[in-house]
Amino acid sequence: MKNSGGGDAAKRRAGEAAADEVEDGMVVGLGTGSTAAHAIRAIGERGLDVAGVATSYQSRQLAIDAGIPLTTLEEASVDLAIDGADQVADGNLVKGGGAAHAREKYVDASADRFVVVADPSKEVDALDYPVPVEVLPDARPVVAKRVRALGGGPELRAAERKDGPVVTDNGNLVLDCAFGEIDDPEEVAASLSELPGVVEHGLFVGLADAVYVGTEDGVRVTDA
Secondary structure, X not given: OOOOOOHHHHHHHHXXXXXXXXXXXXXXXXXXXXXXHHHHXXXXXXXXXXXXXXXXXXXXXXXXXXXXXXXXXXXOOOOEEEEXXXXXXXXXXXXXXXXXXXHHHHHHHHOOEEEEEEOHHHEOOOOOOOEEEEEOHHHHHHHHHHHHHOOOEEEEOEXXXXXOXXXXXXXXXXXXXXXXXXXXXXXXXXXXXXXXOEEEEOXXXXXXXEEEEEXXXXXXXXXX
């Protein structure tokens, strides 16, 4: 069952609390989305000697605005990644509402520690949010057919304020694939990863180390 949300204040509490884990000398994976944005700003405000690895154009620009120097995975190893989620259940996630899940996944997976920031509306008993699947443009019909065979309902994500589909930072398309309630996220994740033409999907299974949930009066931290 979904919890009632706490609005932007809850997101800010979660992001700022997770930012308190950042220490001088760290390389930090900078997630994408409104809750991760609060963490990025908080890291910048603390004036620490850190470097960031951005997961999207948005997080890159926020880091620049916050005065956080940027680096790459070729140049540094990530000590801590902070990222948001569209849904959280038992430490597993659905991500990709911002179509940045491919880069988010490999940055988050590379980190020594990965913490999730969310408000209570993102917490559910079982994942049921449509799973974003980034696909090579020419492979879209093939992937859509295979997703239907897996029991999913693929829908090409349309762009807002422009004609045509969403195009990711990698130049690919996104299929939002509705599976209903996902009883076995690990099995669905493995099945999607095997499809030819799939760049990455938004199921993050077994990657998170902790979840910071902002509430009306504080932050609840749960080990994932």
